[in-house]
Amino acid sequence: MKNPFDHLDRILEHRVRLQIMGVLTANDSFDFVGLKELLQTSDGNLATHLKALEREKYILVQKSFVDRKPNTRYKVTERGKQAFRKHLDAMEEVIRAQRK
Amino acid sequence: MKPADHYQEDLASIRKMMEQSSKFLSLSGLSGILAGTYALLGASAAYYLIQFPLASNAYRQESVRGSNLVPLLVIAAAVLVASLASGYWLSRRKAEKAGQPFWNETSRRLVINLLIPLATGGLFTLLLLLNGHFGVVAPSLLIFYGLALINASPNLYGEIRYLGYSEILIGLAAALWPGYGLLFWALGFGVLHIVYGAVMYRKYDR
Numbered sequence: 001m002k003n004p005f006d007h008l009d010r011i012l013e014h015r016v017r018l019q020i021m022g023v024l025t026a027n028d029s030f031d032f033v034g035l036k037e038l039l040q041t042s043d044g045n046l047a048t049h050l051k052a053l054e055r056e057k058y059i060l061v062q063k064s065f066v067d068r069k070p071n072t073r074y075k076v077t078e079r080g081k082q083a084f085r086k087h088l089d090a091m092e093e094v095i096r097a098q099r100k
Numbered sequence: 101m102k103p104a105d106h107y108q109e110d111l112a113s114i115r116k117m118m119e120q121s122s123k124f125l126s127l128s129g130l131s132g133i134l135a136g137t138y139a140l141l142g143a144s145a146a147y148y149l150i151q152f153p154l155a156s157n158a159y160r161q162e163s164v165r166g167s168n169l170v171p172l173l174v175i176a177a178a179v180l181v182a183s184l185a186s187g188y189w190l191s192r193r194k195a196e197k198a199g200q201p202f203w204n205e206t207s208r209r210l211v212i213n214l215l216i217p218l219a220t221g222g223l224f225t226l227l228l229l230l231n232g233h234f235g236v237v238a239p240s241l242l243i244f245y246g247l248a249l250i251n252a253s254p255n256l257y258g259e260i261r262y263l264g265y266s267e268i269l270i271g272l273a274a275a276l277w278p279g280y281g282l283l284f285w286a287l288g289f290g291v292l293h294i295v296y297g298a299v300m301y302r303k304y305d306r
Contacts, residue, residue, distance in 0.1 A: 005103075015110055015113060018110055018113070018114050019113060019114060019117040021114075022114040022115075022117045022118045022121075023117050023118065023121040025118065026117075026118040026119075026121055026122040027121055027122055027205075027209075030121065030205060031205065034121075034204060034205035037201055037204060038117060038120060038121055038204075039117070088111070088114075091107040091110065091111060092107075092111075094103060094104060094107055095104045095107050095108055095111075097104075098103065098104035099104065
């Protein structure tokens with residue numbers, strides 16, 4: 001049998017990134033402040049992980065101005081959705097394999 | 101820790117984030133009970149205004165007269181304001197107790213999803229009312245309220261969807277028998293809110 005670990009996505013091997021992907025899958029889009037409140041992380045930490053996901057084209061960034069204040073919103077891409085689903089399946093596979 | 105345990109925790113945290121981000125879970129069941137009570141009080145006041153001494157379950161042939169319109173609108177507005185105020189206050193308290201933000205992306209989205217059908221229905225009903233179509237008020241408000249609840253149900257506890265379906269059914273029944281408008285109104289906005297509020301309170305608030 002193939003090693004179930006092979007299916008895991010290296011980019012998504014981090015809890016904050018998984019949580020971001022979860023929030024963006026459950027909602028059309030989410031802004032930076034909302035994500036920060038929800039995940040209870042620091043600005044720097046969140047920004048680093050968002051950058052990593054953006055670089056991989058898993059998420060899209062939309063910058064705009066709301067009441068003259070800069071507002072950054074994030075959206076999950078089709079590619080990101082697929083990667084997230086595959087990674088969740090792989091996690092389940094690992095869990096199942098180790099239960100045996 | 102084995103990797104399986106680690107992934108299990110990851111999965112749990114993802115699920116929690118997905119729910120927290122999309123659902124406004126601070127809605128208080130108690131506020132439903134209160135809103136239902138105000139609606140019943142309002143309906144009784146309206147009954148004495150337009151129907152008494154006819155029995156409350158009697159079918160009304162005569163429609164609301166223009167002279168009663170203003171006091172009826174005042175009663176309806178008072179019920180609405182009191183319900184919104186206690187809903188706001190109790191939900192805010194529940195959010196504070198749980199240490200969660202009350203006004204965030206999720207509650208903002210909830211309000212928008214509620215308001216689109218609700219404001220449409222409110223304006224629609226008001227315009228018909230101004231044209232003298234008194235009979236449509238009870239059914240159309242019940243139906244639009246039900247649609248608003250269904251529209252906003254992804255942002256609320258799942259059971260709210262069934263409250264929405266029930267309001268629509270009662271609204272359709274009210275359209276079929278316009279003479280029982282007040283009775284259906286009391287059922288939809290009063291009794292249903294109390295029942296659902298009590299169920300939610302037992303399930304989530306204690």
